[in-house]
Amino acid sequence: MxxxxxxxxxxxxxxxxxxxxxxxxxxxxxxxxxxxxxxxxxxxxxRNREGEAIGFLSIMYGLEDKNCSEKIDEIHHQNDELVEGSLHLHFDDKNCFDIWMVKGRVKEITELIEKLKTTMGTKHIGNDLVNI
Missing domain, CATH: 1.10.1220 (Arc Repressor Mutant)
Incomplete structure (x- = not known):
């Protein structure tokens, strides 16, 4: 081992x-x-999902890292064709929590998830997708 x-x-x-x-x-x-x-x-x-899906992404990140917040906003706007709507909450005095409603090709949504996961400063990226 x-x-x-x-x-x-x-x-x-x-x-x-x-x-x-x-x-x-x-x-x-x-x-x-x-x-x-x-x-x-x-x-x-x-990785094995194909076709179209609808669902949501949950994103938690720290307020102390301004670059992270700006990068998440940038990713959001770069993916307007996938992000149907969003909700932004100040979870506590140190963290923000975003919920993005997404719809589109699973491959593209998966790429969006991977981009968010590799963004420095993110603490949690979750998702719940349903094939349509």
């Missing part, structure tokens, strides 16, 4: 420790392996 090193923010580590304890994992590596397997399954599902 390979050994790797991962850097994560301390607040995320605390949440990880809590899940490890609550779910009864024997060690953190076991939890990380299961998390990676779950992510890879979701990744495969997204």
């Amino acid at each position: 390979s050994v790797i090193s991962v850097s994560i923010p301390s607040d995320l580590l605390e949440k990880l420790k809590k899940v490890e304890e609550e779910e009864g994992y024997s060690n953190r590596s076991e939890l990380m392996r299961e998390s990676v397997r779950d992510y890879l399954n979701e990744y495969r599902k997204r």
Whole structure:
């Protein structure tokens, strides 16, 4: 088995420790392996979808990173043909939460999701898509 090193923010580590304890994992590596397997399954599902879809994207990012906010706005406007509507909330004094309603080709929506996921400063990108 390979050994790797991962850097994560301390607040995320605390949440990880809590899940490890609550779910009864024997060690953190076991939890990380299961998390990676779950992510890879979701990744495969997204990649295997074809045709048209409708749904929403949820985006959480920090207020402290002005570049992130500007980049997300830029991505939103670059994808007007996919984003049918959006809602912006100041979740708390440190975070924003956006919901984008999307409709279009699954391939293009997936590319949009990947672009958001690789934007520095994003804390969560979720989606729920339905083929139409």
